[in-house]
Amino acid sequence: MSVWLVQMFNSLSVSSILLLIALGLAITFGLMNVINMAHGELIMIGAYTAYVMQNLFADYLPASWFGAYFAVAIPAAFCVSFLVGLALEAGLIRFLYGRPLDSLLATWGVGMVLQQLARTIFGAPNVGVKSPEWLNGGLSLGGSVLPYKRLFIIGLVIVTLIAMYLYIYRSAAGRRMRAVMQNRQMAACLGISTRRVDAMTFAIGSGIAGVAGCALSLIGPIGPSLGTYYIVDAFMVVVLGGVGKLLGTVAGALGMGVFNTYFEFWTNASLGKVLVFACIVAFLQWKPQGLVAMRTRSLD
């Protein structure tokens, strides 16, 4: 009984993590059609930002302030990844619009370089982040514990999602962004600077990856190859959900999280993973457009 409740919570938690790592990709891949294989490394950058923030707080501020480092780390992670994304867009991605598969290969090279860079700066071994006191422990619920960190991540995802929704669908900048993504020429004719919108959009997607990395530092390792663990899952979520739809990404993350958790519970972690991926492959055969399809009438 309680195991089932815990598993339900776990599947929700796994879904929230999947969603968090996929949200940034939903923008860069879903809206811009850039296959950013360095997305995992942007997550890594976020995680290292949390580490750096922790060290800064521990070194320069009174101990009583230490708990606050994480609250600062999240916006900091967003900013750092945002800037890296901005630089990446300006130096690289802008040459690759309309060449999604080339963007895959080039950003894979970027990922390689960023990994080695992290190894050079922070050393090859994992670094540790001490989680703030206010996130330790959990909510006791009928004999089982719902960890605050996982609740926090669920909350963070919801907040991020709402922020993204408001930005994309309710703000002037978001309107410009959608206009450019839907019809570049027309938007340009209307006086929108497509260059600036592209750069902003990619940077925001990158920034969200940074937030994900920061949150993941609470429950996972922080090392140079951190990103490689999440990148394929993130793409699967976006593709499963349906490219170009925020709602689809949410659905994809939920579907993958729930199935993954239960398959893993019934079988084991390896087989659970195999089954989930096999289901996704089979599902995409049936509905190539994903869970939430975007309809077009164009020939290609």
Added chain:
Amino acid sequence: MPWPAEEVVLSLEKITVEFDGFRAVNGMDLSLRKNEVHFLIGPNGAGKTTMLDVMCGKARPASGRILFRDRIDLSKKKEHQIAQLGIGRKFQAPSIFSELTVEENLALSLQKKKGVFSVLFARRKEEDARAIERMLSTIGLGEVSGRRAGGLSHGQKQWLEIGMLLIQEPAVVLLDEPVAGMTDAETEKTGELLRRISVDRCVLVVEHDMEFVRQFAGKVTIMHEGKLLMEGTMDEVQADARVAEVYLGKRRDADVVGAPA
């Protein structure tokens, strides 16, 4: 196989097509006969292009029958099977293979057996070269036969696509706004081409350009909101009050946009 001049080659009965619950075509009937240039006109969103899609297999009707030569039901066939039966379609935007040369584009279309292994072991024959030569002169692209098709002018691309259609000697030719975006001279040339190809086959043209339609004394079918409005000669159509109403009412849209159906 000879058949009487009036024979119906393709007949569509009570065709209904839905997109997400929206009925693009609603119980439409249409018959195409041999040796006939048949125009399908109507205001934007009337379902003209969808009708072409249904005929060539790009869209599946929710209900209704499509009979080819009274025997073959096309609604179950895939696009390439329909094409192999002899129903050719030219799209509105020129869709040729821009990386291949003009000649290669034609050769690709000419290939009789289109299976993997037939093509793999195909040998180019003398008669094929002659057929391509003939088609090049028919569509007036002999001069540029070695050029990459992507580098052609808009009109040349349209003719190449028509040439690719014709070289397969189809029984039915479906053309979607063949003169859209053409200069007057090009339009005229296309008109001539159309007249020549209507011999021995049936041609269905979706067109907005009324001047162009008027040049042909063929049959005209008017669609409106997914349904058949009327059918007849151009004179009959022009005299009809209902046509004037739907058409003039919508006329502005039709002229301004003229592009996506």
Added chain:
Amino acid sequence: MLLKNATVRRKIVITLAYAAVVALLACAPMFLSDFRLNLLGKFLAYGVVALGLDLIWGYTGILSLGHGIFFGIGAYCMAMYLKLEATGAGRLPDFMQWSGVTSLPWFWEPFRFFGVALLLSVLLPMLLALLLGFFTFRNRIRGVYFTILTQALVLIVVTLMIGQQAYTGGTNGITGFRHVLGFSLASPSVKNGLYYISAAALVGSFLLCRRLVRGPFGKVLQAVRDGQNRLRFLGYDPAKYQMFVFTVSAGLAGLAGVLFVLQVGIISPSMMDIVPSIEMVLWVAIGGRGSLIGAAAGALLINASKSGLSETYPDFWTFLLGGLFIVVVVFLPKGLFGLLARLGARMKGGLGDAMAGGRGRAVVGEDHR
């Protein structure tokens, strides 16, 4: 007259160049150390994969990030034979012993025979590719979706291979080979022989791929790449063509796997995973997609520089290689080979012999989805 002369001259030069390459390959054992020759042999095997990938990506527009598994399956089939040969009759391979397996699993039995192993190492990848192609291409999954699907497939296969340690050797893979058909794998003459077999396989694969991309068949492939929907309305079924080349390409990857395992002496899931699968595509991208010579040369060049750079700069070779990938993919869409062709065209252009439209073709990167 002048033109004819130029054509003849060009033909002679091309023939000479081909002859030079073949001669160079043939003479390599004379001036390379055993180790370098072994490396070169391995790179030649990679060249075979690259040819297959170019066939589907450069010419047909299908990007597979799953060729590691076809390569791996081919290699595993041969490795199973080699392992049984090294273990000897009536005994179990070492990893089975320490995994508690007591008798040889049935699916290992056929691999007692070299011929069967060789056949299966090409046929199994082809079969898997055909199966995958049958579903995905008929369902018109293409472009990015197909690519990501192949990644999922890689994860599935690799996780399964690792999980079934008792039957596959797990992460360790299969290694510790001694003989092939009674010849010692350690002997220099066998190694030389394997090198020549690899070279011959590369040349053979090249000729096969050239046969496919030239003539009417190659035109259909290009048409599939540039507009498969349009092609349908000409009466072709693109799915069948995609299935066919994908299957051929998988077979080549399997063959390369055989050559790899014979020369390197180990195969493990790490060779099938996402990273090597992407690297394989990068060889083609950097060499020059849409040109067979470029793809094969890319595989050789990239791996030679990877080996060389990692030997010289073990701590930061990844920077250099990563940087190279970025620069070439972004700024040279047709790869190094395209750059050479462009330079060549420019030089020729000075002689007034380049055609007006010709240059654009090499320069402009069309988006191949």
Added chain:
Amino acid sequence: MKRKRTKRFGILALGAGLLLLAGCGANNSANNGASPSASGGSSQPASSSAASGSPSASGDGIKVGILHSLSGTMAISEVSVRDAELMAIDEINAAGGVLGKQIVPVVEDGASDWPTFAEKARKLLTDDKVATVFGGWTSASRKAMLPVFEELNGLLWYPVQYEGMEKSPNIFYTGATTNQQIVPAVDWLLENKGKKFYLLGSDYVFPRTANMIIKAQLKAKGGELAGEEYTPLGHTDFSTIISKIQAAKPDVVFNTLNGDSNVAFFKQLKDAGITSDKLTTMSVSVAEEEARGIGADVLAGHLTAWNYFQSIDSPENKKFVDAYKAKYGADRVTDDPIEAGYTAVYLWKAAVEKAGSTDVDKVKEAAKGLEFDAPEGKVKIDGDNQHLYKVARIGEAQPDGQFKELWNSGDAVKPDPYLETYDWAAGLSGGNG
């Protein structure tokens, strides 16, 4: 016409590539040819195998190979071992070298890829003609290198505890085999912590083999198996597995997870409210270095089994730890594989000096029964299986990231990779491969 020109330049490119390769190869062999001068000790130049890794020393030094993953997922562990090995080499060189010659390390990157390990091993032995190689971490990398070392009669020093069932004549194993780490740990747990075991490991050869041994041991000694679970390498979400563990209510979780998975597992275990006083975990792949990545506060109270802890109080260890921190930074830590890598270099040096030569066969002969005062205490090379006699230890993680020793075996345990001296293990090894 365009196509043909394109092709021609392609051919030129290919030719250039081949030349580049050829040049590279020729260059190398030239280098090697230029410096074949016999080392001080090896009086018979190259016994039977001229080309095959006959150990050589150039005029001013003896080349040794260092082959660890410096990139890829395994770099998190292996880079530190390389650092320790380089430090040992520096120390030896500062003290006058070996046989009066300086040791020249040739560092290669195994790139976390097993075939690359095989390739680089071959390169070190044939092109660089190194006297010995220190390297490897994962069992897979060792298995990949083993055929190369056996074929070329090279010498490999492997510094990590592993699953046993192996004794290659060309490898010295300076980490623990199962009867020096896992077997004593299980015995200790059965005695002190409880009978009901839950086995959790990453899905690769070490955990699977280790667990097979543990299961046999539990069966023979009245233990009970509560569950067995493997996760893919790099698995980072343990919520479901923690639920399973909670449902199974074991006395002990025996943890053979690898690398990054440990970080996720311990963090999430703590978050689920399971602390070390509620559930005993025993880890065999979590050392001081991993503790840093997990977070000392998270790991505190959990148990590990090793042969060395940084906290060992001995002059040798103090010297080692101080030197390591001085060289690489005060925030760095030492741990069992790091120490084993460091010890390996000294053992090789001692063997070479005893043999008076770097010749592989002579060094192997000289190494038999060799003793060395390592930071972990006195170690001795077993002449039969080329493993080390080692003291088994169990430690408890402290809030400062160090381990407090709870128990040790007293005497150094004789290595027994095939567990031949354990009755209950009969039938596990299935003969020696």
